[in-house]
Amino acid sequence: MGRSPCCDENGLKKGPWTQEEDEKLIDHIQKHGHGSWRALPKQAGLNRCGKSCRLRWTNYLRPDIKRGNFTQEEEETIINLHSLLGNKWSSIAGNLPGRTDNEIKNYWNTHLRKKLLQMGIDPVTHRPRTDHLNVLAALPQLMAAANFNSLLNLNQNVQLDATTLAKAQLLHNMIQVLSTNNNNNPSSCSSTMQTNNNLFGQSSYLENQNLFGQSQNLSQILENDHDEHLMVRDPLESFSSPIQIDVQDDHNSLPLLVPASSQESKQAQMMIKNKDITTYNHDDTSNPSSSNSAFTQDHHQPWCETIDDETSDSYWKEIIEQTYSEPWPFAE
DNA sequence: AAACTAGACAACCGCTGCTTT
DNA sequence: GAAAGCAGCGGTTGTCTAGTT
Numbered sequence: 001m002g003r004s005p006c007c008d009e010n011g012l013k014k015g016p017w018t019q020e021e022d023e024k025l026i027d028h029i030q031k032h033g034h035g036s037w038r039a040l041p042k043q044a045g046l047n048r049c050g051k052s053c054r055l056r057w058t059n060y061l062r063p064d065i066k067r068g069n070f071t072q073e074e075e076e077t078i079i080n081l082h083s084l085l086g087n088k089w090s091s092i093a094g095n096l097p098g099r100t101d102n103e104i105k106n107y108w109n110t111h112l113r114k115k116l117l118q119m120g121i122d123p124v125t126h127r128p129r130t131d132h133l134n135v136l137a138a139l140p141q142l143m144a145a146a147n148f149n150s151l152l153n154l155n156q157n158v159q160l161d162a163t164t165l166a167k168a169q170l171l172h173n174m175i176q177v178l179s180t181n182n183n184n185n186p187s188s189c190s191s192t193m194q195t196n197n198n199l200f201g202q203s204s205y206l207e208n209q210n211l212f213g214q215s216q217n218l219s220q221i222l223e224n225d226h227d228e229h230l231m232v233r234d235p236l237e238s239f240s241s242p243i244q245i246d247v248q249d250d251h252n253s254l255p256l257l258v259p260a261s262s263q264e265s266k267q268a269q270m271m272i273k274n275k276d277i278t279t280y281n282h283d284d285t286s287n288p289s290s291s292n293s294a295f296t297q298d299h300h301q302p303w304c305e306t307i308d309d310e311t312s313d314s315y316w317k318e319i320i321e322q323t324y325s326e327p328w329p330f331a332e
Numbered sequence: 333a334a335a336c337t338a339g340a341c342a343a344c345c346g347c348t349g350c351t352t353t
Numbered sequence: 354g355a356a357a358g359c360a361g362c363g364g365t366t367g368t369c370t371a372g373t374t
Contacts (some may be wrong), residue, residue, distance in 0.1 A: 014344070016368075055343065056358075090362060101362075106341050274372070 013047045059102045066098025083126035250293050
């Protein structure tokens, strides 16, 4: 497709538009429509390329453009759609009347992306960040209080090398944190969750995405009993009882931001394509496979795969070093 | 008051896909 | 079927402004 860019032509003005240029463009389009963008500048008496005119019109001068701050509803829609569509800004903009792809893209990059990062959510995958610095942000204080000696005592009858022991201890403490947050006091959850609540006024996103993402991150040690609670098998189960975590089935919660399966993702994209976004509801009880159980059983699979792939020694070395703020004590 | 920095957003650039010739 | 033309998309850059030192 060999074609030289239209803006290669010499002498055409670039940069910010003046009011006079805006008026010329608006006047011409109101009278004649834009027709061929390539031909428009000449017809309108503008020393610009057609591309520049099109962008100026679609992103700024169009009369149906909505100005002003994004509402919370719009924010949620963008995040939701972004989790389904990725950086398909024009598709996202198609579901937000009055907003342009450029505006949404800018808003994402300057606001929403940061918000998600602060919440410990990867803005690309819409899953808990895997850099474990954030995932484990709440751990250090608890780790300090952890009774490592008791673990050693408990392990006296088991042959474990130091590395395995450290891994087990870390998992053990992570589960303690998770079970504490869930069993004792829902309001005393991690700061990450509180941040999330502040953003959306609801906690469901994080309950689905982050907290249980963490639980399911430990897939090798968890067992889902397919009811409304998760049976957490402690990695050191020979030394302690399984921990039960209650899962609130909040029907008033926001829809899941990430489809439970690739099939569901396709379904969502189809609906968006058909401008039927409002009908996309993960909690559709008429279809059991799309209910929350889909999340708890299927959705976590990629996340588990991730952790499975990362259970190398280097991965653990990094986690343990960061958690204990000490050098890896088991260097080869 | 000047210099510097960071955030926000408008605009540009290069590429892609569709349509036309 | 190939080449050319075009509009649109997404990533990136440039510019402006407000806040900080």
